[in-house]
Amino acid sequence: MQSQQGNKFTIPIGPQHPALKEPEHFEFNVDGELVTGASVRLGYVHRGIEKGTENRSFVQSMYLLERVCGICSHVHATAFCLGVERLAEIEAPPRAQAIRVLVAELERIHSHMLWLGVGAHEAGFDTLFMYSWRDRETVLNLLEDITGNRINYSTNVLGGVKCDIDREQAAAIRQGLDFLEERTTHYLDVVTSDMMFLRRTRGVGVMTYDESQRLGAVGPTARASGVARDLRVDAAYAAYDKYPVNLVTETAGDLEARFVVRIKELFESFRVIRAVLDDLPEGDLTTRMPRRVKEGDTISRVEAPRGELFYYIKSNGTDTAERVKVRTPTLPNMASVLTLAVGHQLADMPMILVGIDPCFSCNDRMVSVKGTLDSQCWTWEQLRQYGIEYYR
Amino acid sequence: MKLTTMWKDALGSLIKPAATQRYPFVRREAPEHLRGQLHWDPSACTGCGLCSKDCPADALEVIVLDKKAKRFVMHYHVDRCTFCAQCVASCRQGCLDMESDEWELAALDPRTFDIYYGNEADIASILDGSTEEEAEPAAAG
Helix, strand or coil, rough: CCCCCCCCCEEEECCCCCCCHHHHHHEEEEEEEEEEEEEEECCCCCCCCCHHHHHHHHHHHHHHHHHHCCCCHHHHHHHHHHHHHCCCCCCCCHHHHHHHHHHHHHHHHHHHHHHHHHHHHHCHHHHHHHHHHHHHHHHHHHHHHHCCCCCCCCCCCCECCCCCHHHHHHHHEEEEEEHHHHHHHHHHHHHHHHHHHHHHHHHCCCHHHHHHHCCCCCCHHHCCCCCCCCCCHCCCCCCCCCCCCCCCCCCCCCCHHHHHHHHHHHHHHHHHHHHHHHHHCCCEECCCCCCCCCCCCEEEEEEEEEEEEEEEEEECCEEEEEEEECCCHHHHHHHHHHHHHCEHHHHHHHHHHCCCCCCHHHHHHCCCCCCCCCCCEEEEEEHHHHHHHHHC | CCCCCHHHHHHHHCCCCCCCCCCCCCCCCCCCCCCCCCEHHHHHCCCHHHHHHCCCCCCCCEEEECCCCCCCEEECCCCCCCCCCCCHHHHHCCEEEECCCCCCCCCCCCHHEEEECCCHHHHHHHHHHHHHHHHHHHCCC
């Protein structure tokens, strides 16, 4: 496709499966094989989840918000629960907080292992993809054993958790972690020594410390550029003050550093889970939660596997939230993709995109700014009719 | 730097059994806490309807026929259920439970997904009523 600007070409990628199996539209300006500019169009998977919470009680909204992300569902529910509990001026019991940390770290393991496989697949290293996903089954089986579900575990309830950890489960988790630790050591060796793989990652997509600060990068993407920022350390929530996390950072800022940071974070997760199992407080799993939540607003921040997850919750004194605002970590990291793309080969684009561990459908929110557009207010029925006519 | 880092994994797998299982010929034993089909024990139910109120998927209806005589029927839409177990947590009487060994719930007939729990005569009376209700608009149309 020839663009308006002389002899430069614009290559559209997506919205059907731009490297990942999720819809998003990118446009790369290329000069030969070199990318000279990039833009993104978000919003193909906007699901109206924030609006949906306005018609649901706090209890029901938690399960809806858990479905913002299929991979890091527990951390969304935890962020919402912590915020609502703060508004209601209650605190979940220590055992419940510890189990929240345990499940969150197991979730981080499965998320990072999934990403390791996806990253390897985009680099053309399908052997690593297959084996890392096979090993990921171990942690999914553990989660299924604890919570009853493989994905969307629904561990939380407002005021605590539903699932307890008994002695047999603790032994099974320790056994699973021993196996995963051995495999993770091997994968760390693979991503730092495999010659072919390093040619796709070393020195590719380098983001300096200053750039990552300027672009507002979060999570492992920022930590790979030397930014010492992790909410589990900086603003410990749930039981992270009792089971402290050691910050993992790298300074290279390239794709290899992002692989190394995430794999080293797996070792931290193994250590934290063992610490929770060694010192799991006795006591209740839930505390009494009022149905009507006091009027007020709060923010709740947690460290999702992809970075900082932000929730704003406003209550008007009823059993339904007046406003819930969610910002997932992919949105601040997206700017780094567009900046880092410039100067790289077109073939590196999938790798640079995957480097931030994007989750497109988590990402999409809609903001209507009054007075800037010819806005219309449609009923659900009008919108449905429009959809039927559009695709007729 | 090495040229091949995963050849040992690949060659080792040649002599190992497959990681996948031959379902449905071989069934993995369900974990003890797996959330399968919901079951309702009417003996202690007070008909408070909290399970239905809290269900995020509108999968539960508690139909109260006579509250004093404790005549309740539970209508469970298993196709809507997300197996979150909020109803189990909400029930103060402990009437609800999810069976770990009932997880093969796929079916071709959609009527299979409408499950009624309760006294058989009460269920029959409700089904008769719902059939008539559905028939009325169809007849008018």
